[in-house]
Amino acid sequence: xxxxxxxxxxxxxxxxxxxxxxATGFASALGxxxxxxxxxxxxxxxxSAAARQAAEWRRAGRExxxxxxxxxxxxxxxxxxxxxxxxxxxxxxxxxxAAVGRTAVLVAYFVPHRDCGxxxxxxxxxxxxxxxxxxxxxxxxxxxxxxxIVEPDAVAHLVAGCPGANAAERYGLLAxxxxxxxxxxxxxxxxxxxxxxxxxxxxxxxxxxxxxxxAEADGFALNVSNHQTDAVSSAYGHRLARALGGGKHxxxxxSRNGNGPYRGAQSWCNPPGRALGTPPTTNTGDxxxxxxxxxxxxxxxxxxxxxxxxxxxxxxxxxxxxARRARG
Numbered sequence: 001x002x003x004x005x006x007x008x009x010x011x012x013x014x015x016x017x018x019x020x021x022x023a024t025g026f027a028s029a030l031g032x033x034x035x036x037x038x039x040x041x042x043x044x045x046x047x048s049a050a051a052r053q054a055a056e057w058r059r060a061g062r063e064x065x066x067x068x069x070x071x072x073x074x075x076x077x078x079x080x081x082x083x084x085x086x087x088x089x090x091x092x093x094x095x096x097x098a099a100v101g102r103t104a105v106l107v108a109y110f111v112p113h114r115d116c117g118x119x120x121x122x123x124x125x126x127x128x129x130x131x132x133x134x135x136x137x138x139x140x141x142x143x144x145x146x147x148x149i150v151e152p153d154a155v156a157h158l159v160a161g162c163p164g165a166n167a168a169e170r171y172g173l174l175a176x177x178x179x180x181x182x183x184x185x186x187x188x189x190x191x192x193x194x195x196x197x198x199x200x201x202x203x204x205x206x207x208x209x210x211x212x213x214x215a216e217a218d219g220f221a222l223n224v225s226n227h228q229t230d231a232v233s234s235a236y237g238h239r240l241a242r243a244l245g246g247g248k249h250x251x252x253x254x255s256r257n258g259n260g261p262y263r264g265a266q267s268w269c270n271p272p273g274r275a276l277g278t279p280p281t282t283n284t285g286d287x288x289x290x291x292x293x294x295x296x297x298x299x300x301x302x303x304x305x306x307x308x309x310x311x312x313x314x315x316x317x318x319x320x321x322x323a324r325r326a327r328g
Contacts (some may be wrong), residue, residue, distance in 0.1 A: 050070075053314070065320060082114075086140065112129075137181070148189050149295055174212035188290070190221040222252050227257045233257075237288070237289065276325075279292070
């Protein structure tokens with residue numbers, strides 16, 4: 001590790017420790033039960049956009065808004081890897097998490113022809129580039145482990161129709177990603193399987209997920225960046241798990257589903273009136289549901305719809321609305 005990386009890690013650890021202590025207060029305010037329930041399992045990034053926003057608003061005297069945004073800042077959220085140099089960034093995150101006894105949640109999001117050329121377009125330039133990128137990502141995990149969500153939308157897009165994507169190549173790349181990531185100790189890997197509103201007949205996902213390496217994964221992820229309720233996603237997950245066979249588990253993205261899905265045009269893209277959902281936890285009360293996670297980072301835009309900034313960019317006004325409407 002370079003001296004600059006070591007300094008960054010020490011800073012992240014110090015900030016994470018302070019934020020972890022502060023997060024206990026946030027959890028109490030939101031009705032959580034403390035250690036072993038929510039933020040205690042997963043790492044809270046002390047340098048997230050939400051944390052910086054809370055600090056900025058507090059300096060500006062916006063104490064009430066700062067407290068609301070801390071409903072996001074004090075929660076573990078996934079970190080998305082979507083450009084070259086993933087290994088070093090992964091290493092920094094898993095080491096910072098391990099230093100405070102927590103687990104990082106990471107998203108691999110670099111498949112060629114990502115998002116079918118829509119708001120989040122991009123990804124590796126070809127299959128060889130992607131394989132090298134995944135190898136680098138996996139090496140960054142070392143022996144620390146993490147929860148890794150593999151390529152949101154990549155399978156469901158092929159099922160729904162994704163002009164320009166090479167299906168056989170993509171399934172092969174996803175299977176390689178699963179196999180390579182699972183070589184790392186203590187790493188849990190979940191292949192993204194879309195959401196209950198996108199591919200309503202879960203049986204259509206069985207063969208594609210098998211082609212994408214689900215047999216070697218811990219399970220699949222549902223509702224990433226979407227707003228289906230926990231109940232709907234859980235029922236769908238159980239049906240899909242039974243159809244797949246082999247005892248597969250799943251995780252649910254509950255980051256923005258507190259008010260369920262929006263009933264209107266472009267329901268997936270910065271829909272109005274949504275709210276934060278179930279805080280991240282491994283205590284789901286369901287042996288097949290491994291965790292509720294905040295995979296989509298609340299407050300980051302889905303794309304340039306409804307006045308939002310580019311996909312993945314922080315949007316403080318939207319974040320504030322999510323936090324204000326959260327129950328509890």
